[in-house]
Amino acid sequence: MSSYIESIEKLIDKLIKFPGIGRRSAERIVSYLLGATPEEAKELAEAILKVKENVRFCRTCNNLSEQEFCSICRNPKRNRNILCVVERPNDVASIEKTATFDGLYHVLMGAIAPLEGRGPDDLKIDSLLNRIKQENIQEVILATDSDIEGEATALYLTKLIKPTGVRLSRIGLGLPVGYNLEYADSATLSKALESRRAI
């Protein structure tokens, strides 16, 4: 039995679906919202709607974007010869925070995870290979996670990319085994990028 009135219980139900939010955190958010002004609550609701309406995936790299192509792909100052392959758009944001990488990205939208029923065909691998063939890519950095799925994905990609002759490297030195890139702090991540090893 719930100890809250219906509208609050409904909001808590919605909030606990968020990653990392348990019931206790949801209750704290609700009590914050109860103390907020109607304008603040409205702004929050509108910000959520705006993200859903305006944000899509970049047609080239699958990064999050409000336009057809993301701000990184559109930036003429980026080095177009080097491609950093990551699992999620969040990883792009993490690497951008380090300010040590000036190339382009390719977001796979996941990693190979047979136990979860996710194979290579579920990832953006074909478009990656097309980019390597069609764009003037000279180096590809595999920056998937250092957990089992990330390593399996890096191995799979190595087999596909190696024959194309581009320089291929893997980040990882300094990253603990089982590490998720999106939770890495900037210092660790920039060290991992700098110490990438050729494969």
Ligand SMILES: [Zn+2]
């Ligand atoms: Zn892009």
